[in-house]
Amino acid sequence: GxxxxxxxxxxxxxKGKYVELRCDPISGHTALYWYRQSxxxxxxxxxxxxxxxxxxxxGLPNDRFFAVRPExxxxxLKIQRTERGDSAVYLCASSxxxxxxxxxxxxxxxxxxxxxxxxx
Amino acid sequence: QKEVExxxxxxxxxxxxxxxxxxxxxxxxxxxxFWYRQYSGKSPELIMFIYSNGxxxxxxxxxxxxxxxxxxxxxIRDSQPSDSATYLCAVIKSGYSxxxxxxxxxxxxSP
Numbered sequence: 001g002x003x004x005x006x007x008x009x010x011x012x013x014x015k016g017k018y019v020e021l022r023c024d025p026i027s028g029h030t031a032l033y034w035y036r037q038s039x040x041x042x043x044x045x046x047x048x049x050x051x052x053x054x055x056x057x058x059g060l061p062n063d064r065f066f067a068v069r070p071e072x073x074x075x076x077l078k079i080q081r082t083e084r085g086d087s088a089v090y091l092c093a094s095s096x097x098x099x100x101x102x103x104x105x106x107x108x109x110x111x112x113x114x115x116x117x118x119x120x
Numbered sequence: 121q122k123e124v125e126x127x128x129x130x131x132x133x134x135x136x137x138x139x140x141x142x143x144x145x146x147x148x149x150x151x152x153x154f155w156y157r158q159y160s161g162k163s164p165e166l167i168m169f170i171y172s173n174g175x176x177x178x179x180x181x182x183x184x185x186x187x188x189x190x191x192x193x194x195x196i197r198d199s200q201p202s203d204s205a206t207y208l209c210a211v212i213k214s215g216y217s218x219x220x221x222x223x224x225x226x227x228x229x230s231p
Binding site: 111 | 124128152154156162163164165166169208210212216217218219220221222223224
């Protein structure tokens with residue numbers, strides 16, 4: 001596709017429920033990133049995939065959060081037993097290649113429109 | 121010390137003026153620096169990236185990088201009301217592949 005797409009755009013759920021957020025990266029982009037943005041803050045890193053594997057999941061806040069990318073394209077962020085503090089905008093980004101080539105245009109990340117998650 | 125620091129603003133400038141947005145970062149080994157613009161309720165949109173010391177110009181935008189001072193700035197010339205948004209500075213730290221963002225600076229351009 002032309003850009004990163006995310007579904008749903010909005011998700012309202014009740015405390016304790018399970019949610020799945022989907023990200024479809026730019027075609028051909030090998031790297032995929034999940035960030036979370038709370039009101040008044042910059043995005044905070046959650047997890048990064050290079051291909052099918054999670055290259056860095058150090059930003060996941062706890063074991064209620066999990067993400068997969070089984071075929072190296074679409075990714076799903078899964079949140080179990082949601083809490084009110086999980087309410088935020090969840091952003092997905094993709095880039096062409098692992099920025100092991102630091103300082104090249106290939107590490108530029110392009111963001112999707114985000115999913116606004118509200119936990120009541 | 122926060123990893124990426126920005127003045128939250130708001131920075132108010134009149135239409136046609138130069139807006140100067142500043143950012144400092146703590147990781148001296150960082151090599152990639154980005155400016156994103158974010159309109160209210162929207163996702164971050166890439167404006168510019170810069171990797172080398174000095175200036176990089178793209179239309180009305182100029183990014184400036186000083187690695188010795190660990191300082192990145194964005195200048196917006198001939199500011200327009202449509203430039204009113206939050207500007208996010210982001211860095212890729214050495215040894216990482218992910219963006220570390222500042223909290224953003226809100227820019228208000230008045231007609």
